[in-house]
Amino acid sequence: MKLNIKDKFNVALPADPSLENTRRQVKNSCFSYVTPKKTANPELLHVSPEMLQNLGLTEADSKSETFLKVFTGNQVLPNTKPYAMCYGGHQFGNWAGQLGDGRAINLFEVEHNSQPWILQLKGAGETPYSRTADGLAVLRSSIREYLCSEAMYHLGVPTTRALSLALSGNKVLRDVLYNGNSAYEKGAVVARVSPSFLRFGSYQIFAARQDNETLKTLVDFTIKQHFSHLGNIITPETYLEFFKEVSELTLDMIVHWQRVGFVHGVMNTDNMSILGLTIDYGPYGWLEGFDYGWTPNTTDKQHKRYRYGNQPNIGLWNLMQLANALYPLIEDVPALEGVLEAYKTNFDIASLSMMRSKLGLRTEVDGDKFLVQDLEEQLHVTETDMTIFFRNLSDFKKDEPFNGLKAVEDSFYMPKEVSGAIEEKWNDWFQRYATRLEQEPFSDEERKEKMNTVNPKYVLRNYMAQLAIDAADKGNYKLIDELFLLLKQPYSEQSEHQKWFSKRPEWARNKVGCSMLSCSS
Structure with missing residues (x-):
């Protein structure tokens, strides 16, 4: 070797x-x-x-x-x-x-x-x-x-x-x-x-101890090894540019989390990579029903600090702590605040752009923000599987808006609830979606192909991981390999693995390992 x-x-x-x-x-x-x-x-x-x-x-x-x-x-x-x-x-x-x-x-x-x-x-x-x-x-x-x-x-x-x-x-x-x-x-x-x-937290520990010498040594090392494009001569402006890039990398990572429905579960500052990489897979989880309030972490059950909808805000809060740690090297509060303000603005822009891509919209139209907000409200009205909904939405035909519910019906956990006023609101949204798609210079097939590159068909649902764990506890490790191979092509149809493209089974709703995880998980 x-x-x-x-x-x-x-x-x-x-x-x-x-x-x-x-x-x-x-x-x-x-x-x-x-x-x-x-x-x-x-x-x-x-x-x-x-x-x-x-x-x-x-x-x-x-x-x-x-x-x-x-x-x-x-x-x-x-x-x-x-x-x-x-x-x-x-x-x-x-x-x-x-x-x-x-x-x-x-x-x-x-x-x-x-x-x-x-x-x-x-x-x-x-x-x-x-x-x-x-x-x-x-x-x-x-x-x-x-x-x-x-x-x-x-x-x-x-x-x-x-x-x-x-x-x-x-x-x-x-x-x-x-x-x-x-x-x-x-x-x-x-x-x-x-x-x-x-x-x-690698930088916070030295700032907290007022050990500015070691702090500077570590930040200089980080820039030279991982941000060398910022130049060989390191100045306070270099440190600020470094912080700006970390902010941008963090933003990009969290937008991707939101896109695929991933919830980290424990976004403590010691679990935030300086390179904007998802790190420390502990009590993470995948959204089953679309729910901004969901967290997989039992330790976070009461306050839900790290819930799905709050991940962008926690990213900002954590960056604020990093800004405090880097302040001794930069000593420019307005400049640091400017980077944090840019995170807020840029996140809104990036998030809307991401949701456009999930809806198959490639152009920018003023009303898109409201179309997205109304969709997210509808997804909360009745339990709706996030992965299946967006994947099957690619089958929507813009000249058949009242068949919209049929295209996504498999994503509803309680299909009978989608009736009356709820059904009317869905049909209204699909009509608006169809009208919006008329402004796109692409056919339904072209849109479907594009949507299926950002809306995965397969994710590591909590119950899937638990099945692999249960089998492994009995000495059977075949499912580990099956899931490993399946998840290498999450955007492909893989019709032979269609069984994994399904809603969470009812037995997994409240099972330990599927809905409840701790930092020991």
Whole structure:
């Protein structure tokens, strides 16, 4: 197994001088050296062929003993020094102080075809940042992370990636819903891959400690490694441009989340990538019924801070915290506020543009905003499956507006509710939609083709992931591969997999893992 290893993060940045793997406050350092925990009986369950290729590896490499050992934490490659990153963060709006990689260990950095990648193990043991936890991961959460990160990539959503999924061979004690019912589960390790795992909290921790020297060192490193187009000479204006780009990347990521109906579930500042990538797949979920108020996170059940409709606002709030962290380097409040104001304006523009694309509208007309708003109101009136609705909307014929409901009828959970005044409002909306489509210089077929490139047919619905988890708990891992292959082509018809293009089954409505998830999920 040959990898072009080019470590930078743990070479250029200040390291924790202590080599003890004990829980502690780590000061003036960006990371701590730590060795992954060896496992009892590791077993590789799945490997992503695309990520193998991205790293310059082959299928034969993935079947080697070295691959298994390295990506389960049982072997450290020569001339590499694994480490856990130090960072802080706001959790549910409150400053939590030092957090850090509590169950993630970065192995090394690889460069292939001029693209840098950091390889990281999730669930490979405790670190100085594990607090009261064990640093391990269970199979259910690992399956969810592995499948979702690769599924999001193929949906066109900015995301971290996954290389492999493995059983550790150990049992791990977990309380799924934090309700006092702990049980032992299969332990697992996911090899995660990203150009960087830096997050907003990486900068916040140094600003909070008034350690401006380390803050500047880290920001300079980030710009040189990941925003080098901003120039070699770094000034306060460079820092401002850096913040502006992070804001734009964050906006783009969240617009994509809204487009496909993805809810992150725990948008704490330590879970926000500096590169605008979806990171830390914990209690995430996919909208079944279109609902701005839905959150998959049981911890967030009362206040619903991270609900689907609030994700754009939380993106702004988190950027405000990053602005506060970067202020010592910029010292220009109006300029920082200008970037945040631009986020608000640009998000409205980008969101409307995204909804136009979902409706097959390629031109801009003044009334589009109201057409979209009225549609979203209608989608809330009766439980309507988001994915099926928008996918089947592409079958709408603009010269047959009163057949609109027929085109999308499969998306309604309670079809009998779509009657009387509700039916009239739908027919009115379809008539307006048909009139609007007359202003588009495209045929119904051309519109359908375009809509089907932005409205996926297949997403990783919560019940689908749970079925794979239930089967894996019994030693059957075939469904992991089936879903992995299905989700590589989310916009294709794949008629042989039509069973997955269906509404959430009723048994999954209130099932743990389908509708209720915690940060341990």
